Amino acid sequence: MSRFTQHHTHSSSAAKWVFLTSCACLLGGALVADFLWASSSYSSSAYSFISSNLALDKSGALVVPNVTANEADQKGSFKDKKEHASERLLSGTFADISAPELPWENMTPAPVPRLDGSSIQIKNIFYVFAGYGTIDHVHSHVDVYNFTDNTWGERLDIPKEMAHSHLGVATDGRYIYVVSGQYGPQCRGPTARIFVLDTETKKWSSMLPLPSPRYAPATQLWRGRLHVMGGSKENRHTPSVDHWSIAVKDGKALEKEWRKEAPIPHGGPHRACVVMNDRLFLIGGQEGDFMPKPGSPIFKCSRRHEVVYGDAYMLDGEMKWKVLPPMPKPNSHIECSWVIVNNSIIIAGGTTEKNPVTKRMILVGEVFRFQVDSMTWSVIGRLPYRVKTTLTGFWNGYLYFTSGQRDRGPENPQPRQVVGDMFRTKLNL
Structure with a gap:
């Protein structure tokens, strides 16, 4: 009886440990996915902004300007469809390139x-x-x-x-x-x-x-x-x-x-x-x-x-x-x-x-x-x-x-x- 009780207790603890570990993995995976999605969203908009501001130096190499998350969001991404009508709908090479006023x-x-x-x-x-x-x-x-x-x-x-x-x-x-x-x-x-x-x-x-x-x-x-x-x-x-x-x-x-x-x-x-x-x-x-x-x-x-x-x-x-x-x-x-x-x-x-x-x-x-x-x-x-x-x-x-x-x-x-x-x-x- 004591062996049965001991075995049952050990099995129950193991089951709980497996359950908690699975939950932690799922939660961690969700957090990682969310982070990757956010990073991807930023990277995509940042790339769109950067690609619209490419210039060539004297050697013919591409010179890419620094870009912040705020700039990228303003230039190349949309928060929701309702904003489409009021925003420029420009991104990447479609966007205006920064230029001095004449x-x-x-x-x-x-x-x-x-x-x-x-x-x-x-x-x-x-x-x-x-x-x-x-x-x-x-x-x-x-x-x-x-x-x-x-x-x-x-x-x-x-x-x-x-x-x-x-x-x-x-x-x-x-x-x-x-x-x-x-x-x-x-x-x-x-x-x-x-x-x-x-x-x-x-x-x-x-x-x-x-x-x-x-x-x-x-x-x-x-x-x-x-x-x-x-x-x-x-x-x-x-x-x-x-x-x-x-x-x-x-x-x-x-x-x-x-x-x-x-x-x-x-x-x-x-x-x-x-x-x-x-x-x-x-x-x-x-x-x-x-x-x-x-x-x-x-x-x-x-x-x-x-x-x-x-x-x-x-x-x-x-x-x-x-x-x-x-x-x-x-x-x-x-x-x-x-x-x-x-x-x-x-x-x-x-x-x-x-x-x-x-x-x-x-x-x-x-x-x-x-x-x-x-x-x-x-x-x-x-x-x-x-x-x-x-x-x-x-x-x-x-x-x-x-x-x-x-x-x-x-x-x-x-x-x-x-x-x-x-x-x-x-x-x-």
Whole structure:
């Protein structure tokens, strides 16, 4: 009996010990899981914030700023769904990058607001081409701005057969080559036509068309040849990697056909194309774009999947594309948003990847600098508002920009109003 009692007591104690140990393990596991969840939540938001503030040092290495839990929570996470409407819905590369404020001066606005127009600067004269007024109306003229007296003056009509938006443009200092682009409003397809404006006589002429129509191709004059690269194909959506060139002089083609060149590594429209120090640079852009709705008699725009990228490439005397450090964030709609200042390429505004929650387009409000000697990127300032397809110029130490489509306000980066505003700020680089 005593043995039974002793054995029972020992078994009961052991059972209790096992029960208590199991409870402790379960409680400990719950605490660890809770800690890991909290850490993961913080790490995710912190990473999102950090990834939106990446910069490149002179060696090309990534420089990551310090970040606190409070900053990460404010920049990259949401407490509950009810706050979605009032918060920016920005995270990671979709977020605004910290940048110094620039003292912008409001100048005389352009005669008309325009979106997806193009521009060329020749000395102190700034030519602003066509573009959308609204989705159902496109402009058929060029507005001319004089940086010396800061006034809008001449208005030049474009040829009736010339495209109205998403043009490729380049100049030799007198002649402006206007390549392909979209003819008409809404989402009509591109043309292969090329026109040339003699800025001294103010007369237009036509030139040998492209081998195929292209929408928003990257275009530049380099080493006596007109280069046309990428863009989208006839359906406006499929990216092209084609690269053609043709010898030109005094507004005329010197050859009877286009020459195939090294295809670009990453196709698509809406990228900056710059010639500097005898090298050709391609920066940013996207794959895909709106397409006409099938069967629509007015070619009504229909949304398609788009991928924005910050890739940068360079072509030099070897005629082989070299990969450069990417932009601080993906950026598109910047084909005429750049200027050259003191061995640097300056890019103002654009569009970045869509918001991962709302899937809405997000505009860019930063001013980027690419220093060609060190091949490094930095963010040197902020625009008065986020805006895409800015048309930029540089004169007498001032960075100018006009036109485009701006955001809905400081707390909403989605596009809304098409503007004709003109601003300038003094750049000290």
